[in-house]
Amino acid sequence: MLIEKNKNVLIVGLGLMGGSYAKGLKKHGFHVCGIARRQDPIDFAIAHDIIDEGYAYTDTDAVSRADILVFALYPKAFKDWINEYQKYLKPGAVITDVTGVKECVVYDIQNILRDDVEFIAAHPMCGREVYGVENSDERMFYGANYIVVPTDKNTDDAIEVCKDLGRLLGVGRISVLSPKEHDRMIGFVSQLTHVIAVSLMTCSDNTHLVDYTGDSFRDLTRIARINDTMWSELFSMNKEALTEQIDVFMKELGSFREMIDKGDIEGMRAKMRLSTERRALFDDKRRPKK
Amino acid sequence: MLIEKNKNVLIVGLGLMGGSYAKGLKKHGFHVCGIARRQDPIDFAIAHDIIDEGYAYTDTDAVSRADILVFALYPKAFKDWINEYQKYLKPGAVITDVTGVKECVVYDIQNILRDDVEFIAAHPMCGREVYGVENSDERMFYGANYIVVPTDKNTDDAIEVCKDLGRLLGVGRISVLSPKEHDRMIGFVSQLTHVIAVSLMTCSDNTHLVDYTGDSFRDLTRIARINDTMWSELFSMNKEALTEQIDVFMKELGSFREMIDKGDIEGMRAKMRLSTERRALFDDKRRPKK
Numbered sequence A, B: 001m002l003i004e005k006n007k008n009v010l011i012v013g014l015g016l017m018g019g020s021y022a023k024g025l026k027k028h029g030f031h032v033c034g035i036a037r038r039q040d041p042i043d044f045a046i047a048h049d050i051i052d053e054g055y056a057y058t059d060t061d062a063v064s065r066a067d068i069l070v071f072a073l074y075p076k077a078f079k080d081w082i083n084e085y086q087k088y089l090k091p092g093a094v095i096t097d098v099t100g101v102k103e104c105v106v107y108d109i110q111n112i113l114r115d116d117v118e119f120i121a122a123h124p125m126c127g128r129e130v131y132g133v134e135n136s137d138e139r140m141f142y143g144a145n146y147i148v149v150p151t152d153k154n155t156d157d158a159i160e161v162c163k164d165l166g167r168l169l170g171v172g173r174i175s176v177l178s179p180k181e182h183d184r185m186i187g188f189v190s191q192l193t194h195v196i197a198v199s200l201m202t203c204s205d206n207t208h209l210v211d212y213t214g215d216s217f218r219d220l221t222r223i224a225r226i227n228d229t230m231w232s233e234l235f236s237m238n239k240e241a242l243t244e245q246i247d248v249f250m251k252e253l254g255s256f257r258e259m260i261d262k263g264d265i266e267g268m269r270a271k272m273r274l275s276t277e278r279r280a281l282f283d284d285k286r287r288p289k290k
Helices: A016-026 A039-047 A060-065 A075-088 A103-112 A156-169 A179-202 A207-212 A215-224 A228-237 A239-262 A265-284 B016-026 B039-047 B060-065 B075-088 B103-112 B156-169 B179-202 B207-212 B215-224 B228-237 B239-262 B265-284
Strands: A008-012 A031-035 A053-055 A068-071 A094-097 A121-125 A145-149 A174-176 B008-012 B031-035 B053-055 B068-071 B094-097 B121-125 B145-149 B174-176
Touching: A008 A016, A008 A060, A016 A031, A016 A039, A016 A156, A031 A039, A031 A060, A039 A053, A060 A075, A068 A156, A075 A103, A075 A228, A094 A156, A103 A179, A121 A156, A121 A179, A145 A156, A145 A179, A145 B207, A156 A174, A179 A215, A179 A228, A179 A239, A179 B179, A179 B207, A179 B215, A179 B239, A179 B265, A207 B145, A207 B179, A207 B265, A215 B179, A215 B215, A215 B265, A228 A239, A228 B265, A239 A265, A239 B179, A239 B239, A265 B179, A265 B207, A265 B215, A265 B228, B008 B016, B008 B060, B016 B031, B016 B039, B016 B156, B031 B039, B031 B060, B039 B053, B060 B075, B068 B156, B075 B103, B075 B228, B094 B156, B103 B179, B121 B156, B121 B179, B145 B156, B145 B179, B156 B174, B179 B215, B179 B228, B179 B239, B228 B239, B239 B265
Parallel strands: A008 A031, A008 A068, A031 A053, A068 A094, A094 A121, A145 A174, B008 B031, B008 B068, B031 B053, B068 B094, B094 B121, B145 B174
Antiparallel strands: A121 A145, B121 B145
């Protein structure tokens, strides 16, 4: 490992994800500092030994001491923070993030960032349907996919430090994707699925059906409990890739509908056999249970 | 309970569901006989004490001894069986089933059935992504929704016997719906979700994405491993209700797509808040974990 464990880590945004990073890293010996907008999460995190120190404002002294900074903010807030506070960063500091979209974040940040610090983007693919540092849980990383998203501006060392963070958190597979590849992939496997889940819940007033649902409906709509502020921002920032994926999916759904309407049993069965075969691959490669 | 536990139960179709019925009922003291098309499941079920006796053909003597018959066959095979073998049924026998569609099955069966036996339809809303009596598990019923689907032809006694079967299996909520209500409901909560899951897997070659999926994609596609023979038949037999539900869902998905495309953040957030609120109801009323 390239990363040294006596370093100062600063978590900016001490919610579910920031708190989980704090928990996961603190136990390896890092000095972990947290910054939040309110005092409550700081008090909670101190009381539960999640961080070593914390501030309900951007403490410039804490910023200047940080060797590694993890941004667990919404994309726009992240850019604003860099604009305002980057002058306090320690030369050589490595910045990473957890943002769910990359193309419209990574280049902007790298373009405005000082030359003597480095931003290497990352996306740990895990989460919960709950919020806040009080629900943070470092086990959410165990076995999860962890994507490092470098550009031409990134150094091999920073990429390695970013991978080390994933390893220390206990992630499963670590991949490297370009921002464009990342956003296309996430448009399909994450954003499209959330759009579908939300649409399933909103397409008709189904509240009277709550007594009749089996596991399948519950599985498909689990993620319909959604942070509207965060996801509407993520969807907008990945508009092109996401609408393309929705179009591809709707076209397929429409053609399946025609098969049902025409009684094309063989057509349906061929689709089902393909879906069964493809889905089997996912079970073969399944991640360990949390 | 109206049901007497010293009765003879005949399970026709000894697969996953039939085997689970056998297991769940045998432990209450019923004499359980099973009929399958092949010898293997019979041998397995005898060896594992799932049934008391069994036949790889329709043993007319076993049919004539049965007080309660549970049909766990595909819809068309069920009708064929009744046509061919109902002459051997014991007067007063009560027939039930597990079929996932009702309108195009229940009336047909009741119309051809002898007057001195009674068919009361049921649908236990549970299942597994695996098949065969060797995977049968009576615990799949625990806490599951169980729908009794009577028509005007059914007697109160038969409805009560059918509910008793559900109670003995340990189901959760027992509901009564008309065939039409049942099929509309199932078109939405079960069939539409399966169509979506299959379409997600088939809409593009996503096999290279297997390493990047998080829990959300896995949840939405778990049911994409699907029995193509059974589900294509179920979809066809509920064509009208299912295509209507697909249309409603596609319209909603299309309007969400427009919001993304236009950057209508407030519109998206309103949809997400509605989906979150509705989905929360489901968690409040969640069934016990299997």
